[in-house]
Amino acid sequence: MERQYVSIPASQGTLRASQRLWAVIAISLAVGMATLDTAITNTALPTISVDLRASATGAIWVVTSYQLTMVAAMLPLAALCDVRGHRTIFLLGLVIFTVASFACGAAWSLPVLIAARAMQGVGAAALMSANTALVRHLYPESLLGRGLGLNAAVIAFGVAAGPTMASAVLSFSTWHWLFFINVPAGLFALALAWRVLPVLPAAHRSFDALAALLCVLMLALFLHGVAGYAQGAAPWVALGEVGLSAGLCFALMRRQRDCATPLLAVDLFRLPIFSLSAAAAFLNFVAQGSVMVAVPFLFQHALGISQVGTGLLITPWPAVGGLMAPVAGRLSDRYPAGLLGGIGLLFLAGAIIALALLPAHVAPPIIVACMVMGGFGFGLFLSPNQRTLMSSAPHHRSGSASGILGIARILGQAMGAVLVALNLRIFGVTAGPAAALWMGSAFAVAGAVASALRLMPKR
Numbered sequence: 001m002e003r004q005y006v007s008i009p010a011s012q013g014t015l016r017a018s019q020r021l022w023a024v025i026a027i028s029l030a031v032g033m034a035t036l037d038t039a040i041t042n043t044a045l046p047t048i049s050v051d052l053r054a055s056a057t058g059a060i061w062v063v064t065s066y067q068l069t070m071v072a073a074m075l076p077l078a079a080l081c082d083v084r085g086h087r088t089i090f091l092l093g094l095v096i097f098t099v100a101s102f103a104c105g106a107a108w109s110l111p112v113l114i115a116a117r118a119m120q121g122v123g124a125a126a127l128m129s130a131n132t133a134l135v136r137h138l139y140p141e142s143l144l145g146r147g148l149g150l151n152a153a154v155i156a157f158g159v160a161a162g163p164t165m166a167s168a169v170l171s172f173s174t175w176h177w178l179f180f181i182n183v184p185a186g187l188f189a190l191a192l193a194w195r196v197l198p199v200l201p202a203a204h205r206s207f208d209a210l211a212a213l214l215c216v217l218m219l220a221l222f223l224h225g226v227a228g229y230a231q232g233a234a235p236w237v238a239l240g241e242v243g244l245s246a247g248l249c250f251a252l253m254r255r256q257r258d259c260a261t262p263l264l265a266v267d268l269f270r271l272p273i274f275s276l277s278a279a280a281a282f283l284n285f286v287a288q289g290s291v292m293v294a295v296p297f298l299f300q301h302a303l304g305i306s307q308v309g310t311g312l313l314i315t316p317w318p319a320v321g322g323l324m325a326p327v328a329g330r331l332s333d334r335y336p337a338g339l340l341g342g343i344g345l346l347f348l349a350g351a352i353i354a355l356a357l358l359p360a361h362v363a364p365p366i367i368v369a370c371m372v373m374g375g376f377g378f379g380l381f382l383s384p385n386q387r388t389l390m391s392s393a394p395h396h397r398s399g400s401a402s403g404i405l406g407i408a409r410i411l412g413q414a415m416g417a418v419l420v421a422l423n424l425r426i427f428g429v430t431a432g433p434a435a436a437l438w439m440g441s442a443f444a445v446a447g448a449v450a451s452a453l454r455l456m457p458k459r
Contacts (some may be wrong), residue, residue: 020138026193028154030094031131032181033189034124035155038066039100040166041117046370051175054110060454064227065114069121070128071410072220076212082396085209086130086137087197094193098186105179125201128406132196133398136390149329149383153322155252181404183258211255211263223411226418247267265400268393274401276454277389280341281408283447284348284381289416290440291317291352291374297424298433299367303360313364316371317378326380332384336384338454340384345451347377349444356437377444381451388454416440 041048043061049059081089100120106115135148169177225233225241235240249264256262269275295314299305305313331340351374358367386405393401419439 012306014079014257019198022192022412023138023223024135024150025092025198026189027131027134028126029095029152030090030190030193032154033185034127035323036095036165037120037124037179037182038063038166041066041179042165043233044170044178047170047175048113050115052110056422057281059110061114062110062434065118066121066124067410067414068220068223068227069118070125071223071407071414072216073122073125074129074406074410075215075219075263075265075400075403077126077213078133078400078406080207080370081130081133081402082398082400085199085200086133086398087193089126089267090130090134090197091190093123093130094186094190095123096120096126097123098183099192101179101186103183103263105176107176117248125406129403132386132390132402132405135400137198137395148386149326149332150441152325152329152379152382152386177322182246184274206264207257208256211252214248214252214255215263217251218245219407221245221248222413225288226414229418229421231290239333241334263400265397265404268401268404271392273454277337277385277392278404278408278448280345280381280447281385281405281452282412283443284345284378284385285409285412285418286419287345288347288378289413290419290443291416292357292413293417293420294423294433294436294440295355297420297429298355298358298437301429302431302433303330303358303362303367312365320372320375321379322384323385324376328380329383329387332387335384336455337388338451341451342379342448342455344377344380344382344384345444345448347380348374349377349441349448351377352437352441352444356434356441383449385451416443420425430457 048062049055052059077089077093083243091160097120100116100123103116104120105117106112166178169175170182221241222245227240228241229235230239252264253266256264269278287297292314296310298312299310328340328344351370354370354373355367358370390398390401391403420433420436423436423439426432426436
């Protein structure tokens with residue numbers, strides 16, 4: 001199987017284990033920073049809003065601007081990876097992310113911080129669009145699940161460590177150092193990546209700048225409309241932005257209907273395994289996103305748990321997911337992802353239902369057991385699904401496949417947050433979280449069905 005990996009010219013797929021290890025460390029450090037940055041910023045929002053004398057609604061744009069630009073830039077940068085090379089885009093993303101981190105730390109007002117965060121989101125999009133494709137090229141097919149499992153573990157641990165790290169930094173310094181700390185880490189990751197990342201061949205084709213612009217506007221309008229509605233914008237404004245996004249999507253598909261490698265990768269969605277894996281990923285992240293937003297409201301308003309206790313009780317979910325991801329990655333090298341992913345999402349659905357049914361005076365160990373079950377299911381699904389999605393795409397489309405994977409994650413999490421916001425509006429802060437969890441469990445079950453469909457014999 002290893003002879004299929006001809007994308008590392010210097011070694012023809014025979015990369016030494018030590019070279020692979022250092023390359024994975026460089027990739028993991030950069031991706032870990034991008035993931036950790038989201039988690040620590042969420043925790044620090046109240047402090048940032050007070051220090052910059054901003055409203056809570058205004059401060060939320062510190063997070064939203066990062067997500068919006070990341071989503072909007074993901075697919076164009078993924079296509080650029082295939083044209084200019086994954087290593088080049090990854091290094092460029094590290095430079096942008098590091099410079100933007102310094103700008104965030106030096107920000108003196110909320111508008112400046114929001115602009116710097118948007119720039120940081122572009123850097124994170126470049127890192128995420130090249131991340132999975134680079135891992136695919138580093139590992140032979142027989143070990144790909146192991147490599148993607150390690151990659152997923154880094155992301156999960158970044159989410160788990162975010163609140164703790166933010167609290168530690170804020171206990172002895174200001175919020176500015178949550179961003180300044182990325183500068184030396186980013187410079188180290190840049191120097192290491194420059195030295196160890198292999199040069200992969202780029203495709204000999206042009207880059208459609210107009211199609212990229214249409215894609216950016218399409219995704220930005222969609223997420224802005226969805227996020228705006230979740231934050232209280234008028235429904236007709238959100239519907240207008242989503243409708244305009246749909247129109248831009250139609251224009252983009254018409255422009256690239258005769259393109260062999262379209263930026264919006266409809267060619268990859270003609271592959272049943274790829275489309276089912278992408279659908280399962282999206283449904284999984286909708287379910288997981290609804291849990292991460294609904295659970296704090298559930299714990300604090302329905303169960304009467306303190307803010308500190310809430311943070312501690314949430315931590316087992318991403319922590320167990322991070323521990324499980326490498327194990328699931330190794331299992332995916334031996335067992336089909338349709339089976340592993342289906343079982344994982346059923347565990348996830350069961351954990352979400354158990355959380356929705358928790359009584360008012362529940363013992364903390366029961367809550368921990370629910371969170372451990374959810375993290376187990378999430379980790380069991382993630383690595384095998386990534387492996388199947390990436391390996392089902394042709395090598396020269398690895399960048400586009402990696403971009404689709406990133407879009408599924410971010411849009412899924414955003415839609416999960418919208419589900420929670422909708423239920424909070426309808427049912428209030430007491431009953432709304434449980435209602436959102438029931439909806440999240442339905443998405444997890446739908447994802448399990450999509451995953452299991454991959455076990456059907458090929459026609």
